[in-house]
Amino acid sequence: MKIPHILIPLLLLSSCTIVKKITGTDIDPVRFEKAREAKMLEIRSEFAGKMAKKIIDRTFDKSDITISISQSFINQIVKEYIGSTGQLDQNTSFVINNITPTLNYGSAIISIELEAFNSSHNVTVFLAMDCILAFATDKNEINIRFEPFNIAPVAVTKGLLSSASEIIENLIKINLADLSKKFPPITLPINFKNNFEIKETNTKISDKINLAIKVPERKINYTVSINDIFIFTDNILIALNIDEISVK
Amino acid sequence: MKIYNLISIAFLAVACKSIDLPTIEQSENLINQYKSSFEMAEKAIISKQYKIPVGNDLIFRTQHYALNKIFNTIANHHTEDVYIHFENSPNFFSEKKTVVGISYTNSINTDSGLIKMDIKKFNLNRIHNNTIDCDISISGTGKISISGVYTGVKARATPEIELTLDENLAFEIIPGMNDQIVLTPKPKLLNMKTKFTINLLSWKLPYSKNFAFQTKDLLKPIALPLIFTTEFNLPPISQSNKTSNSPAKTYRIRMNNSKINAQNNTIEYRADIKLDKK
Numbered sequence: 243m244k245i246p247h248i249l250i251p252l253l254l255l256s257s258c259t260i261v262k263k264i265t266g267t268d269i270d271p272v273r274f275e276k277a278r279e280a281k282m283l284e285i286r287s288e289f290a291g292k293m294a295k296k297i298i299d300r301t302f303d304k305s306d307i308t309i310s311i312s313q314s315f316i317n318q319i320v321k322e323y324i325g326s327t328g329q330l331d332q333n334t335s336f337v338i339n340n341i342t343p344t345l346n347y348g349s350a351i352i353s354i355e356l357e358a359f360n361s362s363h364n365v366t367v368f369l370a371m372d373c374i375l376a377f378a379t380d381k382n383e384i385n386i387r388f389e390p391f392n393i394a395p396v397a398v399t400k401g402l403l404s405s406a407s408e409i410i411e412n413l414i415k416i417n418l419a420d421l422s423k424k425f426p427p428i429t430l431p432i433n434f435k436n437n438f439e440i441k442e443t444n445t446k447i448s449d450k451i452n453l454a455i456k457v458p459e460r461k462i463n464y465t466v467s468i469n470d471i472f473i474f475t476d477n478i479l480i481a482l483n484i485d486e487i488s489v490k
Numbered sequence: 491m492k493i494y495n496l497i498s499i500a501f502l503a504v505a506c507k508s509i510d511l512p513t514i515e516q517s518e519n520l521i522n523q524y525k526s527s528f529e530m531a532e533k534a535i536i537s538k539q540y541k542i543p544v545g546n547d548l549i550f551r552t553q554h555y556a557l558n559k560i561f562n563t564i565a566n567h568h569t570e571d572v573y574i575h576f577e578n579s580p581n582f583f584s585e586k587k588t589v590v591g592i593s594y595t596n597s598i599n600t601d602s603g604l605i606k607m608d609i610k611k612f613n614l615n616r617i618h619n620n621t622i623d624c625d626i627s628i629s630g631t632g633k634i635s636i637s638g639v640y641t642g643v644k645a646r647a648t649p650e651i652e653l654t655l656d657e658n659l660a661f662e663i664i665p666g667m668n669d670q671i672v673l674t675p676k677p678k679l680l681n682m683k684t685k686f687t688i689n690l691l692s693w694k695l696p697y698s699k700n701f702a703f704q705t706k707d708l709l710k711p712i713a714l715p716l717i718f719t720t721e722f723n724l725p726p727i728s729q730s731n732k733t734s735n736s737p738a739k740t741y742r743i744r745m746n747n748s749k750i751n752a753q754n755n756t757i758e759y760r761a762d763i764k765l766d767k768k
Binding site: 272273274276277279280283284286287290291293294297298300302303306307308309310311312314315318319322323326327328329338347348423424425426427428429431432433436437438439440441443445447449450451452453454455456457458460462464466474476477479482484487488489 | 511512513514517518520521524525527528530531532534535538539541542543544546547548549550551552553555556559560563564567568570571572573574575576577578579582583600684699701703706707708709710712713714715717718719720721722723724725726727728729739741743763764765
């Protein structure tokens with residue numbers, strides 16, 4: 243699943259469209275929430291529209307194999323990142339306090355709560371980062387990439403508030419494409435090259451004519467290829483086709 | 491599409507000069523606009539998703555036609571699928587004769603012979619009640635060595651022999667170890683027909699015989715993989731100020747509450763998943 247070209251400038255520039263919502267600053271929390279809600283809905287609407295068009299073909303009904311992965315499994319995966327640390331810039335480290343994935347028709351969005359600490363100003367800022375989970379399909383794997391489209395401060399808990407505004411401004415102007423690189427793609431646990439055996443059998447028949455029957459072992463290799471990926475509100479459906487079958 | 495272009499241009503125009511944000515009214519207008527287009531798309535999707543399986547972390551489904559892709563390939567690929575060795579079998583056929591008061595016995599032995607049989611057809615017809623019904627057709631021709639005594643004269647021959655097996659088989663579908671779907675052949679007595687002509691000196695005799703054996707003598711249970719791996723790697727978050735990253739964490743995928751339901755030409759495997767850190 244690719245992010246539509248039209249969204250790329252929005253994603254890259256969205257860090258400049260965020261409302262500051264910091265204690266002691268001139269931030270209107272309602273304005274922030276509304277802007278975030280609008281951005282979320284824009285993304286959801288765009289991807290749902292695309293899915294509505296392609297679901298008409300019902301490729302998942304015509305595929306050889308379908309694998310459905312639940313939202314709770316996606317939860318389990320991304321929750322493993324809670325407590326992970328990283329650097330936003332040279333002076334600012336972060337820790338992930340929480341991650342909440344939400345599946346919508348056509349899109350999976352995760353909201354990450356970051357706690358960022360700027361060592362030069364001794365300021366801690368809580369940030370909310372929203373990412374699209376982009377499913378990049380290669381021939382032999384499905385990778386989930388985090389594509390941040392929104393980062394916003396939500397609170398400052400300590401430090402000098404006078405320096406907070408400048409730090410926050412710098413943080414939320416971080417190039418979201420660079421931020422994306424901090425989250426390496428997660429490869430879904432699906433085998434695209436598979437095999438099974440027909441085991442050897444040996445039997446003797448004692449009759450008027452004595453026979454020995456042998457069925458030699460056969461190894462069957464086959465690959466699967468991705469037909470399509472559909473995101474629903476409870477699950478992600480991966481449609482696969484069997485191809486390149488060989489018998490040895 | 492136009493609206494997205496306009497929004498893009500608007501964002502480009504204010505590119506990072508400062509931290510800007512839309513007013514509440516502007517956001518609400520956008521929310522209303524996107525809400526209605528989202529609802530339209532949602533309605534279209536809901537009308538088409540009546541068969542989407544839900545309820546477990548992993549639901550694997552495949553159809554009989556997909557399995558036939560594999561089993562038909564097995565049938566078509568090799569010409570030597572089953573080896574039949576004819577072993578030494580003394581006097582498998584004999585007849586007593588009396589000519590002008592002299593009694594003698596004509597008898598025949600099989601000495602050796604290897605016939606390579608080819609699976610001509612291996613087709614899954616129907617999946618129902620956790621069972622797969624299929625047709626299998628195997629055949630082969632070749633020569634065997636026979637020897638015998640005819641009117642007191644010893645002789646040898648290598649007649650052409652024909653073997654055929656045409657049967658309906660059934661496999662029981664059960665969950666296997668290591669998260670596999672196992673197709674276990676149901677017990678059934680199979681009949682392999684043989685036909686050849688004894689042609690020893692001037693003794694010409696058509697001979698046929700059925701050999702009976704169990705399905706387990708022909709096929710052992712077949713374990714099909716689920717395609718889902720049993721291990722999973724989670725890459726760490728990149729540390730921009732470090733040259734190397736810590737290694738990915740490896741998890742074992744444990745399937746709980748797994749069950750199989752095979753009906754209406756569909757095999758469905760369901761399980762809940764637990765990630766165990768290794």
